[in-house]
Each structure stands twice: as structure tokens, then as C-alpha cells.
Amino acid sequence: MTMPQPIKTLAFYALVAVIVLFSVFPFYYAIVTSFATGTALFEVSYWPKVFDLSNYNAVLGGRNFGRSILNSLFIASTTVICALFLAVTASYALARVHFRGRGLLMMTILAVSMFPQIAVLAGLFELIRFLGIFNTPWAMILSYTIFTLPFTVWVLTTFMRDLPVEIEEAAIVDGATPWIIITRVFLPLLWPALVTTGLLAFIGAWNEFLFALTFTSSETTRTVPVAIGLLSGASQQEIPWGPIMAASVIVTVPLVLLVLIFQRKIVAGLTAGGVKG
Amino acid sequence: MTFLPSRSGDLSLLQQRQRAAFWFLAPMLAALICVAAWPLLRTIWFSFTDTSLSDLYGGQWIGFDNYLSMRTLSSGRTVWRGTLVDPAWWNAVWNTLRFAFVSVTLETVLGLIVALVLNAEFRGRGLVRAAILIPWAIPTIVSAKIWAWMLNDQFGIINDMLLSVGLIDQKIAWTASVDTAMYAVLMVDIWKTTPFMALLILAGLQMVPRDIYEAARIDGIHPVKVFFRVTLPLIRPALMVAVIFRMLDSLRIFDLVYVLTPNSAATKTMSVISRENMVDFDKFAYGAAQSTLLFSIIAIFVLLYIWLGRVDLTGDSSR
Numbered sequence: 001m002t003m004p005q006p007i008k009t010l011a012f013y014a015l016v017a018v019i020v021l022f023s024v025f026p027f028y029y030a031i032v033t034s035f036a037t038g039t040a041l042f043e044v045s046y047w048p049k050v051f052d053l054s055n056y057n058a059v060l061g062g063r064n065f066g067r068s069i070l071n072s073l074f075i076a077s078t079t080v081i082c083a084l085f086l087a088v089t090a091s092y093a094l095a096r097v098h099f100r101g102r103g104l105l106m107m108t109i110l111a112v113s114m115f116p117q118i119a120v121l122a123g124l125f126e127l128i129r130f131l132g133i134f135n136t137p138w139a140m141i142l143s144y145t146i147f148t149l150p151f152t153v154w155v156l157t158t159f160m161r162d163l164p165v166e167i168e169e170a171a172i173v174d175g176a177t178p179w180i181i182i183t184r185v186f187l188p189l190l191w192p193a194l195v196t197t198g199l200l201a202f203i204g205a206w207n208e209f210l211f212a213l214t215f216t217s218s219e220t221t222r223t224v225p226v227a228i229g230l231l232s233g234a235s236q237q238e239i240p241w242g243p244i245m246a247a248s249v250i251v252t253v254p255l256v257l258l259v260l261i262f263q264r265k266i267v268a269g270l271t272a273g274g275v276k277g
Numbered sequence: 278m279t280f281l282p283s284r285s286g287d288l289s290l291l292q293q294r295q296r297a298a299f300w301f302l303a304p305m306l307a308a309l310i311c312v313a314a315w316p317l318l319r320t321i322w323f324s325f326t327d328t329s330l331s332d333l334y335g336g337q338w339i340g341f342d343n344y345l346s347m348r349t350l351s352s353g354r355t356v357w358r359g360t361l362v363d364p365a366w367w368n369a370v371w372n373t374l375r376f377a378f379v380s381v382t383l384e385t386v387l388g389l390i391v392a393l394v395l396n397a398e399f400r401g402r403g404l405v406r407a408a409i410l411i412p413w414a415i416p417t418i419v420s421a422k423i424w425a426w427m428l429n430d431q432f433g434i435i436n437d438m439l440l441s442v443g444l445i446d447q448k449i450a451w452t453a454s455v456d457t458a459m460y461a462v463l464m465v466d467i468w469k470t471t472p473f474m475a476l477l478i479l480a481g482l483q484m485v486p487r488d489i490y491e492a493a494r495i496d497g498i499h500p501v502k503v504f505f506r507v508t509l510p511l512i513r514p515a516l517m518v519a520v521i522f523r524m525l526d527s528l529r530i531f532d533l534v535y536v537l538t539p540n541s542a543a544t545k546t547m548s549v550i551s552r553e554n555m556v557d558f559d560k561f562a563y564g565a566a567q568s569t570l571l572f573s574i575i576a577i578f579v580l581l582y583i584w585l586g587r588v589d590l591t592g593d594s595s596r
Contacts, residue, residue: 012394012399013399015390015394016399016405019391019394019405019408019409020404020408020409022468023408023409023411023412023472024411026423026424026427026468027411027412027415027423029423029426029427029434030419030423030426033426042431044433044434086305086308087305089301089302089304089305090301090302090304090305090306092301093297093298093299093301093302094302097294097297098291098295099295099298099299107583109309111579112309112313114522114525114526114575114579115313115317115572115575116528116568116571116572117529117531117548118531118547118548118568118571119317119320119568119569119571119572119575120313120316120317120320121316121320121552121555121568122316122319122320122323122555122561122564122565122568123315123317123318123320123323124312124316125555126316126319126323126333127316127319142311142312143312145308145309145312146309146313149305149308149309149312150309153305177297178294178298178301179297182301203414206416207416207417209417209418209532209535209536210531210532210548213535214552214556224416225416225417225418225419225532226418228419228422229421229422229532229535229536241429241432244422244426245422245423245426248419248422248423251416251419252415252416252419255414255415255416256411256414256415258414259410259411259413259414260410263406263407263410266410267406267476270473270476270477
């Protein structure tokens with residue numbers, strides 16, 4: 001009010017610039033570093049000066065990193081498919097059918113999504129050993145259910161509650177059973193919601209670290225975050241920063257692209273769920 | 278007219294639907310019991326035994342000894358043992374609480390600023406929103422590594438920037454030094470999760486009807502006053518939800534600390550120390566006791582939140 005308009009506009013855009021710079025710079029710097037090798041790596045440079053793919057060759061040439069990517073893809077997609085399958089029917093019941101204890105059930109599901117994962121680590125470890133799936137992808141698929149399932153149920157319930165009642169009533173009048181209602185009536189309407197929740201659950205499973213670190217013991221079964229987290233050089237002092245940055249860029253670019261493409265849907269899903277994906 | 282379903286027909290339809298609902302819920306409930314309830318109970322049970330990692334079924338019941346036990350030596354001196362008198366545990370509790378409080382406070386303030394910026398109409402708003410989603414999309418482990426490189430003491434760009442601006446006069450070992458390790462963790466966490474906070478707050482801001490601002494402007498009320506008297510009270514529910522979620526999330530932080538500042542006593546959190554005991558130090562039951570304590574702390578937070586907030590989570594207040 002006291003400041004003249006041009007200065008206010010300038011200050012506003014300066015703030016916008018700071019926000020954008022702060023958000024984007026670390027990733028930009030990782031990309032710049034990933035193309036640098038040798039002495040260029042150890043000279044701080046703000047602009048890309050060299051374009052050397054040898055870090056990428058080193059990462060992808062090592063057999064285990066490609067294996068880790070495949071592991072992560074398999075684990076994350078299987079987890080998402082299982083979670084969505086279980087969640088669609090459950091969220092229909094939670095959103096559309098009145099029964100006693102529904103509120104309590106929703107609370108319990110929300111509470112599970114806030115579980116500290118360390119609290120189930122010991123018990124899950126025993127269960128996984130008991131089932132004989134330690135150090136296999138199934139250990140992760142089983143354990144990731146604990147955070148993907150409550151989240152997908154919660155978000156899908158929110159979406160399903162907003163679908164008009166009339167559609168369902170018309171189907172009931174026509175004699176449709178609940179199963180028919182879900183598969184023939186609701187599922188086609190739910191596609192956008194399924195894509196959103198599936199994507200968020202996928203990102204969650206792709207990024208998980210604690211379970212993947214604890215339930216794998218060999219390099220060939222590691223997921224991407226564990227592989228990057230434990231990537232080390234010959235000695236403690238020789239951290240291979242170039243390959244680490246190349247690996248980081250490889251696993252992050254697809255995610256960033258996905259997020260940018262589905263931007264609007266993701267924001268809607270995040271705020272509907274209010275749960276961290 | 279006579280074909281309208283009778284009252285009893287209505288009821289049986291309802292019953293039929295309820296029965297179907299039960300079968301629809303059963304697989305999900307079974308899955309959650311299998312991966313959440315049962316492992317949690319087993320963890321709590323382990324915490325009262327002396328089970329070791331290599332022999333999961335050989336544990337003996339030892340009561341509260343992992344938590345606290347008292348022994349009188351022959352000399353008459355009493356010795357307390359257990360995690361409740363373990364300075365390393367209390368250090369971890371203190372680290373976690375400090376981290377949660379500082380990070381959530383700063384993230385809320387910064388998230389509010391970013392949300393207010395995004396709520397204004399300007400050219401390129403979509404681009405800015407896309408940009409702030411990038412930190413959120415980067416896996417935590419990857420962001421920990423990227424920042425570890427940027428914060429590197431010899432070759433890191435942060436030291437280079439600060440040196441050239443003149444804010445520091447010698448290079449700082451951000452992640453290794455006891456004094457700065459916590460700042461490093463906080464920096465990365467704030468960078469990574471402020472977007473999430475901003476988006477949740479933005480959703481709340483967009484619910485505020487625009488004509489309120491219009492009316493305030495016509496009445497000539499200062500924007501700052503409008504913010505504190507009108508906007509803030511209106512977005513309080515959305516803000517509270519965001520703060521609680523972040524709080525619970527930050528209390529269980531593991532991956533960032535584990536990768537960015539490995540083995541640093543200055544940042545070791547409750548999750549890190551209990552996993553360390555469970556897996557690395559072969560004190561499985563002792564670690565289980567610590568994770569049970571962490572679970573209790575978070576459970577108390579959740580109960581307080583539900584009780585104090587009395588939020589309608591099911592979304593149908595009519596019932």
C-alpha cells in the first residue's frame with residue numbers, strides 16, 4: 001500500500017524466482033555433475049561445461065544397477081495392482097453402504113497409514129522369514145501393502161463418495177448386484193481416480209527404503225533406492241559421486257516426467273487423501 | 278403403485294448390501310491384519326523377550342527388562358538398565374523431537390508463503406507449480422545423495438557459494454560435523470517437503486471465496502490485517518491437517534538421516550537407533566522395545582489429534 005506498484009510487482013516476481021530456483025537447482029546440479037568426470041567433477045561449476053557419458057556407462061554397464069531397476073519396477077507395479085484390486089471393492093463398501101462401525105473402520109485405516117514403519121519391522125521380519133520370502137521381491141510386495149493399501153482405500157473412498165447416487169439407484173432398480181455395480185457402473189467412472197492413486201502408490205513403493213534395506217541381503221535383489229544408498233567406492237574416502245549422480249538422474253527423470261504430465265491429477269489426489277504419497 | 282417395494286423389501290435390500298459390503302471389505306481387512314496388526318503385536322511381544330536376530334523363536338519372556346530393570350549388586354549399589362535409562366535412546370528422542378518441531382514449523386511458514394504466491398494470479402503460475410513439484414517427486418534417497426554432494430566439505434557447491442558471498446570464511450563439513458549435521462538434515466527435509474505442505478495449504482486457500490478479499494479491499498483494510506483476521510482463520514482446518522500429517526511423518530523419519538549423516542550421534546533419530554539395535558547390533562528385542570516406544574509416542578499424538586480436533590473423518594456428518 002505504501003510501496004508503488006512497480007516495486008511491488010518486482011518484489012513479487014523476485015520471490016517467485018527464488019522459489020523456482022530453490023526447487024529446481026539441486027536437480028539441475030545433479031544433472032550437471034552427472035556429465036562431469038575426472039578433475040572436472042571436483043571443480044565447482046554452475047554451468048554444464050563438459051558432456052561426458054562415461055558415468056552413465058559406468059552405472060548401466062555394471063550388471064546390478066539394471067537389475068535393481070527391474071526389481072523396483074516389478075515390485076512397485078505388483079504392489080500397485082494388488083492395492084488397487086483390494087481397494088476398489090473395499091472403498092465401494094466404505095463409501096456407499098451404511099453399516100455400523102464404518103466411521104471407526106475409516107479411522108483405523110487412517111491410523112494404519114500413519115504407522116511408523118519401524119514399529120512393524122520386527123514382526124514383519126519374522127513373518128517374512130516364516131513365509132520363506134526373505135531376500136525376494138515378494139518380501140517388499142507384502143510389506144509395502146502397509147502404506148499403499150490404506151492410502152488407496154482412503155483416496156478411492158473420497159472419490160467414490162462424490163459419484164452421484166442416481167446412477168447407483170438406477171442400477172439397483174434394474175436389478176444389478178453390488179458386484180455388477182462396481183465392475184460395470186463405477187469402474188468406468190473411476191478411471192481417473194485409479195490412475196491418480198495408482199501413480200501415487202507407485203511413487204511411494206518406488207521410493208521406499210527402510211523395508212527394502214532390511215529385507216534384502218544380496219546385490220541382485222536390491223531395489224533402486226537401496227542400490228543408490230549403498231553405492232560406494234573402494235574406500236570410505238572414495239565416494240563415486242559421478243556414478244551416484246548419474247544413477248540419481250536415471251531413476252528420477254521418469255518420475256519427474258510422470259509427475260509433470262499428471263500434475264493436476266496428482267495435486268487433486270494428494271489433497272483428497274491428505275496423505276503423503 | 279402397488280409395485281413399490283414394501284418396507285420389509287427395503288430392509289432385505291439393505292441387508293443384502295451389508296452382506297456384500299462385508300465380503301468386499303474382508304480381503305482388505307485380512308491384508309491389513311496380516312501386514313499391520315499382527316506384525317505390530319509381534320513386535321510388542323518381542324520387546325518383552327530376549328529374542329535375537331539369529332534365533333527368532335528361542336526368546337524367553339523377560340518382562341520389562343528391555344525397558345527398565347533394577348539390579349542390586351552385592352556391594353549394595355543399585356544399577357538401572359534398559360532403554361529408559363539409556364542415554365543413546367534419550368539422545369535419539371531429543372533429536373527426533375527437535376527435528377520434528379523445527380522442520381514442521383519452518384515448512385508450515387514457507388509452505389504458507391509458497392501457497393500464497395501460487396494463489397495469486399500471475400503469468401507462468403503453472404510453471405511455478407510444476408517446478409515446486411520436482412523436489413517432491415525426487416526419491417528421498419536420491420535427494421539425500423544430491424544434497425550430500427552439494428554439501429560436500431571440499432567440492433560442494435554450497436560451501437563455494439557461501440565462500441564467494443562471504444558468509445563463511447572457511448569450508449564447513451556440513452554432514453560430518455556434529456554442530457552442523459542437524460542443519461544439513463533439516464535443510465534437505467525442508468527442501469523436499471515444503472511443496473507438499475504448500476499444495477495442501479493451497480487447496481485450503483482456494484476454498485476461500487474471492488469476494489471476501491474484494492469486500493476487504495473496498496473497505497480499505499490492509500492486506501496484512503486481512504491475512505491474519507480473515508484468511509488464516511478460514512484455512513485453519515486445512516492447515517491443521519497438513520501440520521499433523523507432517524508431524525507424524527517427521528517423527529518416524531529414517532531414510533534421510535540414515536543416508537545423509539550415517540552414524541552421526543547428532544542426528545540419530547528414534548527409527549534409526551531402533552533399527553540399528555535390531556539389525557546391526559544383534560539386540561533384536563532391545564530394538565523392538567525402542568520401536569514400541571516410538572509407536573506409543575505416535576499413537577498418543579494421533580489420539581490427541583482425533584480427540585482435540587474432533588474432525589469428521591468419515592465425511593458424513595449427517596449420521
